Amino acid sequence: MKYTSLTISDPDQLIYGTAPHPITTKHGMVIGGGMIYPELNFTLPNIKIEKSSMPEIRRHYQQIVSESLQRAAELESPGVVLEFETLPPMTEFPEFGMDIVKILLDGIEEAHGKYGLKASLRCTPNDNREFIRPPIMRSGRYWEAMLELFEKSAQAGAEFLSIESVGGKELHDDALVNGDLREVIFSLCVMGVRDMKFLWDHIVPIANKHGVYAAGDTACGFGNTAMVLAERQMIPKSFATVVRAITAVRSLVAYECGAVGPGKDCGYENPILKAITGFPMSMEGKTAACAHLSPMGNLAAATADLWSNESVQNIKLLGGMAPTCYMEQLIYDCRLFNQASSDGPEAALQMRNWLVKSDASLDPQALIISPESSVAIAQAIVSADDHYSAGIASAREAIRIMRDSSEKGSLKMDTRESAWLDRMEDELDDLPDTEEEFIEEMMEDVDTDKFVPEDYELPVLLTV
Amino acid sequence: MSNIEDLRTAVISGKRKDAKVLTTALLEQGIAPERLLEDALIPAMTVVGDKFKRNEVFVPEMLVSARAMKESMKLIEPKLIEAGIKPKYKAIIGTVEGDLHDIGKNLVATMWKGAGFDVIDLGVNVTPSAFVDAIETHEPDIVGLSALLTTTMPAMRETVAAVKATGKNFKIVIGGAPVTQTYADEVGADGYSPDAASAVDLAKSVLAA
Ligand code: B12
Numbered sequence: 076m077k078y079t080s081l082t083i084s085d086p087d088q089l090i091y092g093t094a095p096h097p098i099t100t101k102h103g104m105v106i107g108g109g110m111i112y113p114e115l116n117f118t119l120p121n122i123k124i125e126k127s128s129m130p131e132i133r134r135h136y137q138q139i140v141s142e143s144l145q146r147a148a149e150l151e152s153p154g155v156v157l158e159f160e161t162l163p164p165m166t167e168f169p170e171f172g173m174d175i176v177k178i179l180l181d182g183i184e185e186a187h188g189k190y191g192l193k194a195s196l197r198c199t200p201n202d203n204r205e206f207i208r209p210p211i212m213r214s215g216r217y218w219e220a221m222l223e224l225f226e227k228s229a230q231a232g233a234e235f236l237s238i239e240s241v242g243g244k245e246l247h248d249d250a251l252v253n254g255d256l257r258e259v260i261f262s263l264c265v266m267g268v269r270d271m272k273f274l275w276d277h278i279v280p281i282a283n284k285h286g287v288y289a290a291g292d293t294a295c296g297f298g299n300t301a302m303v304l305a306e307r308q309m310i311p312k313s314f315a316t317v318v319r320a321i322t323a324v325r326s327l328v329a330y331e332c333g334a335v336g337p338g339k340d341c342g343y344e345n346p347i348l349k350a351i352t353g354f355p356m357s358m359e360g361k362t363a364a365c366a367h368l369s370p371m372g373n374l375a376a377a378t379a380d381l382w383s384n385e386s387v388q389n390i391k392l393l394g395g396m397a398p399t400c401y402m403e404q405l406i407y408d409c410r411l412f413n414q415a416s417s418d419g420p421e422a423a424l425q426m427r428n429w430l431v432k433s434d435a436s437l438d439p440q441a442l443i444i445s446p447e448s449s450v451a452i453a454q455a456i457v458s459a460d461d462h463y464s465a466g467i468a469s470a471r472e473a474i475r476i477m478r479d480s481s482e483k484g485s486l487k488m489d490t491r492e493s494a495w496l497d498r499m500e501d502e503l504d505d506l507p508d509t510e511e512e513f514i515e516e517m518m519e520d521v522d523t524d525k526f527v528p529e530d531y532e533l534p535v536l537l538t539v
Numbered sequence: 540m541s542n543i544e545d546l547r548t549a550v551i552s553g554k555r556k557d558a559k560v561l562t563t564a565l566l567e568q569g570i571a572p573e574r575l576l577e578d579a580l581i582p583a584m585t586v587v588g589d590k591f592k593r594n595e596v597f598v599p600e601m602l603v604s605a606r607a608m609k610e611s612m613k614l615i616e617p618k619l620i621e622a623g624i625k626p627k628y629k630a631i632i633g634t635v636e637g638d639l640h641d642i643g644k645n646l647v648a649t650m651w652k653g654a655g656f657d658v659i660d661l662g663v664n665v666t667p668s669a670f671v672d673a674i675e676t677h678e679p680d681i682v683g684l685s686a687l688l689t690t691t692m693p694a695m696r697e698t699v700a701a702v703k704a705t706g707k708n709f710k711i712v713i714g715g716a717p718v719t720q721t722y723a724d725e726v727g728a729d730g731y732s733p734d735a736a737s738a739v740d741l742a743k744s745v746l747a748a
Pocket residue numbers: 118119160161162163200201202239248295296297299300303304365366367385386637638639640641642643644646647682683684685686687688689690712713714715716717731732733734735736738741
């Protein structure tokens with residue numbers, strides 16, 4: 076493990092707006108430098124993306140950037156990040172994606188000229204590698220197109236590069252619906268970790284070459300899929316909580332490879348990563364209910380350096396176009412947090428604690444990313460010898476936290492949920508000591524038709 | 540002597556090995572394969588499905604039962620074919636072109652299988668022409684389409700139009716987070732359901748109509 080100790084070991088230092096290693100943007104926003112800024116995300120309404128619809132699509136993005144930044148300027152936001160999370164054809168055909176990148180960058184420059192607004196762009200290409208089944212992870216047209224969009228958007232001036240990568244997901248969805256912790260660990264800590272290393276060893280040099288920031292990855296397709304399934308009562312929350320803790324091990328790899336933040340919004344594992352790395356993180360919570368529901372609407376803000384709405388369609392609401400309305404909401408959220416900070420460290424801590432306490436006792440998925448839990452899980456991760464052991468250690472720590480809190484009465488958990496704590500612990504007890512043995516066992520058990528073992532540096536079993 | 544009741548209980552509690560042993564024994568005792576299906580497996584999955592609807596069990600627990608049923612079906616199916624008994628309904632399901640979301644679709648497929656449907660799952664990113672080909676080959680009673688992205692809803696519309704143009708006689712039902720009853724009406728689908736738990740009732744009701 077590259078990180079063997081924590082950058083933030085005192086939970087009280089894990090707080091919104093401040094990160095030990097802040098990031099300065101071209102227009103002078105200092106992310107993690109004491110202030111929390113809004114990060115606006117947006118997407119298209121019901122429309123097919125193809126050449127003939129591109130003029131209409133361009134108009135959507137032009138409207139989004141000009142109207143939302145105008146509102147940001149009117150509300151005197153000290154700065155704002157826009158995230159362009161592409162839709163699959165925009166990465167598959169980088170010329171579509173680049174069209175939009177340019178529109179957004181022009182809009183940002185225009186707002187800077189017109190209002191002096193400090194804005195910056197995060198570009199998040201899609202990981203389309205899974206369009207082929209089994210996915211080809213290390214070559215092919217999806218891989219090439221994705222790198223091309225990273226390269227060209229960085230060159231054009233997108234200051235942050237991010238992705239929600241999918242390495243390891245071939246097995247993870249099934250692991251989730253089957254409640255199979257062993258397969259979760261294999262997907263995230265064996266397959267996921269290997270793919271992350273390969274992927275970020277490509278993204279970091281691109282960022283460095285163009286003088287922009289390799290900002291980080293998220294285990295969205297893993298942890299948030301679990302969260303949505305738990306929200307719908309399809310899988311236990313206690314299980315989704317353990318999955319979340321383990322995702323931190325996978326997402327950490329981007330930073331081990333040289334990413335520097337701000338981590339991407341949908342990574343609810345980010346507080347754990349902030350404790351380990353000290354890099355600023357974006358988070359989403361209550362103001363992202365337009366995109367998905369979550370049980371940590373307030374708590375998610377407690378450690379955030381950027382505050383995001385995850386995604387909203389460009390549709391008309393009574394107040395205006397939805398992205399503009401969400402820009403306003405994010406700005407008011409941030410104003411309140413920043414006001415508390417400018418009243419002094421005690422006020423900021425009080426604000427943070429209110430954010431934490433208002434959610435932490437109601438759902439284990441919230442509790443697990445509280446500053447205290449985040450530091451504890453982060454410590455378990457950095458104390459481990461390798462990513463496999465770190466996965467197990469983070470899972471055990473998550474179970475311990477849930478058990479302790481529910482025994483103390485500080486976490487609500489029914490018997491149907493708590494029964495899973497024992498079940499998961501038994502599964503962890505049965506795991507072998509070394510990754511090597513684990514891989515050997517798993518390669519016999521999992522469906523190896525679903526992924527390409529070579530792309531994960533995994534041994535191909537010879538079937539006799 | 541084993542009885543049908545034991546098989547039903549084994550499937551409800553997800554005991555795969557028991558389900559296998561009991562099925563073998565019951566078949567050897569001369570009980571008709573369709574009785575095992577109709578009186579043990581389908582009722583068992585209905586019990587489990589109802590528990591799931593009432594939030595009494597989680598999906599992993601439901602899938603354990605589904606796997607126990609599958610174990611039993613492996614033994615029953617050849618006998619059914621031998622006896623010339625076809626499943627009551629044949630279904631085709633898939634996620635539309637451009638869309639890779641399949642967790643919801645897979646659950647619907649599982650529920651349909653639990654209700655005794657013969658389900659052919661075409662997977663994800665399925666083009667309209669692949670749906671059409673499958674329909675020509677399998678002649679289903681019902682076709683299910685799933686879409687999770689607003690940007691793939693147009694593909695759903697195109698798929699509905701393409702499969703209808705085959706002129707074959709089957710019902711179309713659609714689902715997925717952004718899909719609504721209004722949208723189903725608009726694109727000319729026969730039905731919509733918001734979740735897997737109600738997808739069986741939906742299928743039965745459109746097929747009965
Ligand atoms: C999990 C998930 C993923 C996973 C999918 C894993 C998988 N194997 O399916 C991954 C990470 C791969 C993923 C990828 C993407 N996703 Co996604 N994803 C989700 C998420 C969080 C949950 C979906 C889910 O599984 N729900 C649980 C299941 C059980 O529910 P369900 O799918 O709704 O299915 C139920 C019913 O709808 C119904 N049903 C479903 N199908 C059918 C069919 C029939 C016939 C019937 C009767 C019923 C029925 O029954 C099901 C069971 O109860 C949603 C959020 C949301 N609000 O839905 C976003 C979401 C759908 N994704 C979104 C996006 C943007 C993407 C990406 C483009 C992200 C990116 N930038 O890369 C890619 C697109 C990839 C692609 N080309 O498809 C957006 C869509 C926004 C939009 N414009 O439409 C959403 C809404 C998230 C958001 N708020 O931004 N995603």
